[in-house]
Amino acid sequence: MTESLPIIQLGDRTLRHKAAWVENVHDARIQQLIDDLITTATKANGVGIAAPQVAESVRLFIVASHPNARYPNAPEMIPTAMINPKIVAHSNEVVKDWEGCLSVPGIRGLVPRYQAIAVEYTDRNGNLQKQELTDFVARIFQHEYDHLDGVVFVDRLESNLDMVTEEEYQKM
Numbered sequence: 001m002t003e004s005l006p007i008i009q010l011g012d013r014t015l016r017h018k019a020a021w022v023e024n025v026h027d028a029r030i031q032q033l034i035d036d037l038i039t040t041a042t043k044a045n046g047v048g049i050a051a052p053q054v055a056e057s058v059r060l061f062i063v064a065s066h067p068n069a070r071y072p073n074a075p076e077m078i079p080t081a082m083i084n085p086k087i088v089a090h091s092n093e094v095v096k097d098w099e100g101c102l103s104v105p106g107i108r109g110l111v112p113r114y115q116a117i118a119v120e121y122t123d124r125n126g127n128l129q130k131q132e133l134t135d136f137v138a139r140i141f142q143h144e145y146d147h148l149d150g151v152v153f154v155d156r157l158e159s160n161l162d163m164v165t166e167e168e169y170q171k172m
């Protein structure tokens with residue numbers, strides 16, 4: 001059984017903690033957490049979710065890009081658990097684009113991110129994966145990676161003028 005977990009919001013201090021390394025990917029609690037995070041992200045129309053967002057302070061997140069009501073132009077991919085992820089290289093090019101966060105409801109911000117990154121992570125079967133990610137999926141990775149270090153997208157805005165409400169965003 002998988003369940004949709006409650007998502008903690010900006011102001012909850014757990015969101016600001018540096019998350020702990022996952023020692024054993026095969027641990028039944030980690031496997032259950034992965035399933036529950038995928039269910040939680042899907043139900044909330046999220047394209048990614050990090051374990052600290054459900055108050056589990058471990059270095060694991062889901063990238064689940066797919067077109068939905070919140071991100072109509074997102075590329076389609078199978079929800080992927082990324083455990084103990086690292087950014088090993090990145091482009092010089094930085095691009096600004098709109099982001100939201102399930103832990104910061106009702107707000108969107110223009111966030112600068114690397115256009116391309118080379119990443120490594122352990123998958124849910126315990127295998128080391130190496131990938132190059134670009135554009136929207138690279139953005140999701142960087143957003144979720146920040147959650148593992150207690151960083152939220154609003155911390156990365158260059159100006160408060162780059163922050164708008166969801167209602168105003170939908171008018172654009």
Ligand code: ZN
Pocket residue numbers: 100101102103143144147
């Ligand atoms: Zn987020």
